[in-house]
Amino acid sequence: MAEFLQFTFSGVTVGAIYALVALGFAIIYNASQIINFAQGEFVMLGGMATVVLAAAGLPLPVAIVGAVAIAVAVGLLLERGAVEPARHASVVTLIIITIGASIFLRGVAQVLFGKDFHRLPAFSGDAPIVVGGAMLLPQTLWVLGVTALVVVLLHGFFTRTLFGKAMLATAHNPLAAALVGIDTRRMLAVSFGLAAGLGAIAGILIAPITLTAYDVGIMLGLKGFAAAILGGLGSFPGAIVGGLLLGLAEALTAGYVSSAYKDAIAFVAILAVLFVRPSGLLSLGRSERV
Amino acid sequence: MLLELDNVAGRYGRNAVLHGVSAAVGAGELVALVGSNGAGKTTLLRVISGVGPASTGRIRFAGHDIARLAPDRRVRLGIAQVPEGRQVFAPQSVDDNLRLGGFTRPRRALGPELERIYALLPALAARRRQLAGTLSGGEQQMLAIGRALMAAPKLLLLDEPSLGLAPLVVAAVFRLIADLKRAGTTILLVEQNAQAALAIADRGYVIETGRLVLEDTGTALLANPRVREAYLGV
Structure with missing residues (x-):
C-alpha cells in the first residue's frame, strides 16, 4: 500500500506538470489550430532561466518571476516574428514553423547554457514528509499547489473577464x-504569451525534482502533447485530466513493470486514443468553424 | 452621407466579385441591398466591415477614409455588422455574447446598455444564462442583432437577417428593423427577401454579378417591372 501511495505521489506530481504543458498546447490550438511544437522549449526556458538568474545572485522568487517574464517575452516574439508574418499560410506550414522555432531555441540554449544538467534548489527544503509510509517531497506540494492555483486563475480569466x-x-x-x-x-x-508562461511555470516547478538541461523540452513537450491528445485537443478540462492520467500511468508502469517502459506510455496512450476515440476523452464536440 | 463607397472592387484570389460599386447611405436612412444568391451582397458588407476580400476603391465613413483600417478600428468608428448565418458565440451565454458585442466600449457602459437591449428584446432577457448555441434560430438572430447594437453603432449592417427563419419570426425580425430605423439607427440591409426589405426601406439598390444595376426609393423599386419580375416572383 505504501508502495502504491509512493507511485501515486510521483505520478500526480509529474502529471500536474504535463497538465500545465498540455494547457499551453490547448490555448494556442484554440486560438489558431496550430500545434505549437515549441511548447517544450518554453518549459526548458523557464527552468534554465531560473537557474541562470539564481546563479547570478538574484533571490529565488525574483529569479522565478524573471524567468517567467523571459519565457513570455520569447513566446510573444515567436508569434510576432515567425507566426504572424506567415498568418495566411496553411496550418501545417505554421506547425512546421513552430518545429523550426523549437530547434532554434534549443540550439541557442545549448550555446548559452552548455550541455550540462543544472540543479535548482527545492523551494522549501528537501526533508520528506512521511504520509502512510510513503515519502512526500515538499516540492511535490509546491507543484500541486501552484498548478491548482494556475488552473483556478485561468478558469477565472476565461469565465470572469x-x-x-x-x-x-x-x-x-x-x-x-x-x-x-x-x-x-x-x-x-496573447495566447502565445500565455502558453509560454504556463510552460515556464511547469519547467520551474519540476526543475528541483528532475534537474534541467537545454534539451528537457523535447520530452516534456511531447508528454504534454500526449496529455493534450489524451484529454481532447483544445479542451481545458481534458488537458488537466489527460496530464494527470498520463503521469499516473507512467509512474505505475515504472513502479510495477519497469522504468524502461515509462516513456513509452505516453506514445502508447496517443496511439490508443487515436484508434479508439480520436477526439480525446473529454472532447469538446466543437462546432464547425467558418 | 454617413457611408460613401466610390468605385469599390473586391476579389477572392483571382475571382473578382465586386466591380466598381459606388453607393451611399445617409444618416438615419434605411437602405436595402437586394439581389440573388452570389450577386456579391455579403461580399460588399464584408468589405465595408474590413473582413472581406482585398478591395480597391474608396470607402468613407463619417468623414474618415476607412478602406485600409483593421476591422476592430471600423467597429470603434461605429460600424457594426450582423453577419449572415447569425454567427453567435455558441458555447458562451447570451449575457456573454451581448457583453462581447460591447467589447470596444468602456466596461462601465456595458451594464446599462445590456439592460437597454434586454428591454428591447425581452425574449432574450429570460435566457441570460443560457448558452447561445441552444437558442432557436429566431432567438439567435435577435441575439446577433442585440450583440451588434451593444456597440452603439452609427451604422448597422444586416446580412440576410430573415434567412432560414419561420414566417412569424421573419415578421418579428422585420418589425424590429423598422423599429430600429424609427429610433434613428442608420441601417444597410442585405436581403434575398426583396419584398419585405424594400417595403421598409427608404432607398434600395439592386446588385447583379457584382455590379449595382438599379437605384431608387424602396416604393419605386417595388413597383419597377424589372425588379418585380426578377426578385418578387410576380
Whole structure:
C-alpha cells in the first residue's frame, strides 16, 4: 500500500506538470489550430532561466518571476516574428514553423547554457514528509499547489473577464469576433504569451525534482502533447485530466513493470486514443468553424 | 452621407466579385441591398466591415477614409455588422455574447446598455444564462442583432437577417428593423427577401454579378417591372 501511495505521489506530481504543458498546447490550438511544437522549449526556458538568474545572485522568487517574464517575452516574439508574418499560410506550414522555432531555441540554449544538467534548489527544503509510509517531497506540494492555483486563475480569466471571454470567442468564431471589434491578431499573440508562461511555470516547478538541461523540452513537450491528445485537443478540462492520467500511468508502469517502459506510455496512450476515440476523452464536440 | 463607397472592387484570389460599386447611405436612412444568391451582397458588407476580400476603391465613413483600417478600428468608428448565418458565440451565454458585442466600449457602459437591449428584446432577457448555441434560430438572430447594437453603432449592417427563419419570426425580425430605423439607427440591409426589405426601406439598390444595376426609393423599386419580375416572383 505504501508502495502504491509512493507511485501515486510521483505520478500526480509529474502529471500536474504535463497538465500545465498540455494547457499551453490547448490555448494556442484554440486560438489558431496550430500545434505549437515549441511548447517544450518554453518549459526548458523557464527552468534554465531560473537557474541562470539564481546563479547570478538574484533571490529565488525574483529569479522565478524573471524567468517567467523571459519565457513570455520569447513566446510573444515567436508569434510576432515567425507566426504572424506567415498568418495566411496553411496550418501545417505554421506547425512546421513552430518545429523550426523549437530547434532554434534549443540550439541557442545549448550555446548559452552548455550541455550540462543544472540543479535548482527545492523551494522549501528537501526533508520528506512521511504520509502512510510513503515519502512526500515538499516540492511535490509546491507543484500541486501552484498548478491548482494556475488552473483556478485561468478558469477565472476565461469565465470572469471580458478579455478572456473575447479570447474564447475568437477561438470559436474568428469572423464574428472581428465583427464585434476584437483585434483577433492580438488575441493570437496573447495566447502565445500565455502558453509560454504556463510552460515556464511547469519547467520551474519540476526543475528541483528532475534537474534541467537545454534539451528537457523535447520530452516534456511531447508528454504534454500526449496529455493534450489524451484529454481532447483544445479542451481545458481534458488537458488537466489527460496530464494527470498520463503521469499516473507512467509512474505505475515504472513502479510495477519497469522504468524502461515509462516513456513509452505516453506514445502508447496517443496511439490508443487515436484508434479508439480520436477526439480525446473529454472532447469538446466543437462546432464547425467558418 | 454617413457611408460613401466610390468605385469599390473586391476579389477572392483571382475571382473578382465586386466591380466598381459606388453607393451611399445617409444618416438615419434605411437602405436595402437586394439581389440573388452570389450577386456579391455579403461580399460588399464584408468589405465595408474590413473582413472581406482585398478591395480597391474608396470607402468613407463619417468623414474618415476607412478602406485600409483593421476591422476592430471600423467597429470603434461605429460600424457594426450582423453577419449572415447569425454567427453567435455558441458555447458562451447570451449575457456573454451581448457583453462581447460591447467589447470596444468602456466596461462601465456595458451594464446599462445590456439592460437597454434586454428591454428591447425581452425574449432574450429570460435566457441570460443560457448558452447561445441552444437558442432557436429566431432567438439567435435577435441575439446577433442585440450583440451588434451593444456597440452603439452609427451604422448597422444586416446580412440576410430573415434567412432560414419561420414566417412569424421573419415578421418579428422585420418589425424590429423598422423599429430600429424609427429610433434613428442608420441601417444597410442585405436581403434575398426583396419584398419585405424594400417595403421598409427608404432607398434600395439592386446588385447583379457584382455590379449595382438599379437605384431608387424602396416604393419605386417595388413597383419597377424589372425588379418585380426578377426578385418578387410576380
